[in-house]
Amino acid sequence: MEEKLKLYLRSMVSNGGSDLHIKSGSQVRVRIHGVLKVLGKDILSADMVDKLAREITTQEQYEKLNIDRNLDFSYVLNDENRFRVNFFYQMDGLSAVFRVIPVKILSLDELNLPKVIKSFTDIQRGLVLVTGVTGSGKSTTLAAILDKINRETNKHIITVEDPIEFIHKDRGCLINQRAIGQDTHSFSDALRAALREDPDIILVGEMRDLETIDIALHAANTGHLVFSTLHTLDAKETIDRIVGMFAKEEQNRIRSSLASVLEGVVSQRLVPTKQGRRAAAIEVLKKTARIEQLIMEDRDYEIPDALFEGKEIYGTQTFDQALLDLLREGRITEEVTLEYATNPSDMKLKMEGVGKGALVDEYLDDREVDVFEFKETED
Numbered sequence: 001m002e003e004k005l006k007l008y009l010r011s012m013v014s015n016g017g018s019d020l021h022i023k024s025g026s027q028v029r030v031r032i033h034g035v036l037k038v039l040g041k042d043i044l045s046a047d048m049v050d051k052l053a054r055e056i057t058t059q060e061q062y063e064k065l066n067i068d069r070n071l072d073f074s075y076v077l078n079d080e081n082r083f084r085v086n087f088f089y090q091m092d093g094l095s096a097v098f099r100v101i102p103v104k105i106l107s108l109d110e111l112n113l114p115k116v117i118k119s120f121t122d123i124q125r126g127l128v129l130v131t132g133v134t135g136s137g138k139s140t141t142l143a144a145i146l147d148k149i150n151r152e153t154n155k156h157i158i159t160v161e162d163p164i165e166f167i168h169k170d171r172g173c174l175i176n177q178r179a180i181g182q183d184t185h186s187f188s189d190a191l192r193a194a195l196r197e198d199p200d201i202i203l204v205g206e207m208r209d210l211e212t213i214d215i216a217l218h219a220a221n222t223g224h225l226v227f228s229t230l231h232t233l234d235a236k237e238t239i240d241r242i243v244g245m246f247a248k249e250e251q252n253r254i255r256s257s258l259a260s261v262l263e264g265v266v267s268q269r270l271v272p273t274k275q276g277r278r279a280a281a282i283e284v285l286k287k288t289a290r291i292e293q294l295i296m297e298d299r300d301y302e303i304p305d306a307l308f309e310g311k312e313i314y315g316t317q318t319f320d321q322a323l324l325d326l327l328r329e330g331r332i333t334e335e336v337t338l339e340y341a342t343n344p345s346d347m348k349l350k351m352e353g354v355g356k357g358a359l360v361d362e363y364l365d366d367r368e369v370d371v372f373e374f375k376e377t378e379d
Helices: 002-014 046-056 059-068 115-122 138-152 187-194 210-221 235-244 248-261 289-296 300-309 319-328 334-340 344-354
Strands: 017-023 026-032 035-044 070-078 081-090 093-102 126-131 156-161 174-179 201-204 225-230 262-272 278-286
Touching (some): 002 035, 002 070, 002 093, 017 035, 046 059, 115 262, 126 138, 126 248, 138 201, 138 225, 138 262, 156 187, 187 210, 201 210, 225 235, 235 262, 248 262, 248 289, 262 319, 278 319, 319 334
Parallel strands (some): 156 174, 156 201
Antiparallel strands (some): 017 026, 026 035, 070 081
């Protein structure tokens, strides 16, 4: 089964896919530019998927899968292709998702991210969060930020990930990467230990629980620079989520702490382009005196206005501003702009000011394949 898996993975990579989906009793599917497509004609039985799980996991991992009913780990196809894997049980048996982990770490410029994000690499202490739904590119953005720091400074960086995705080589920085389950028991355990390991920068793969959030805030308060992710849609929801995790009697303290240490929030959404691909619409919050005051005084509802007004001075922007920029560049349609807007009615009024004559399509349509056969390709 592992050899068949390799064929699927090679075919996915050669077709520019991002995720391979394997389900007991179903055909294999692959996600290309955000759309699921059938890959080949084989229907994999429950026994076949179980056999695959046995072949590509250790005995300890397979036992953990049967106990926890899901398992995260990394799979290496060759020197150029690594994948983040999640096996899980569902009503028909096992399923699995293999997500491509790019070996090359793209720069912030290559990712075409807002220039203000570069300023987060110069911060000495505090908390920077990258947020968005699964698959929105959070890990890619964080990898680019860390890579810039690694190339330009001499610091000690500790990462805690589940699993390790991008591999950072020591350049200017000394980087220790720890995987949950393999190198440490939990995010909170690793974070607590990191405070005794002389780090300058700590990357927490995900702030999943109250204890991890509390320790991360403490680390940022005690002179460390902490990067992490949350599954939130925008800056306002991110702040509300963190504060809301704590008991009511603790929320004033957390608000005060968060207002003091939060240096930035980068929230990402992938939207479909005219060419059948996806482009990143990015909201950016950067700490200012006004932002700090709004968080402190529980006026989170005013944050979007502050981001909107700070675009020219501070480089901040809302999702709607990012969508309008993509519309002006001719990369997305008016329908997509309205569909993904935070406030469609307000967006419609703003779009009337853009004018159809200002939209220039600078891109050629790419060929899209709906259903295709898999075939072995050379490594």
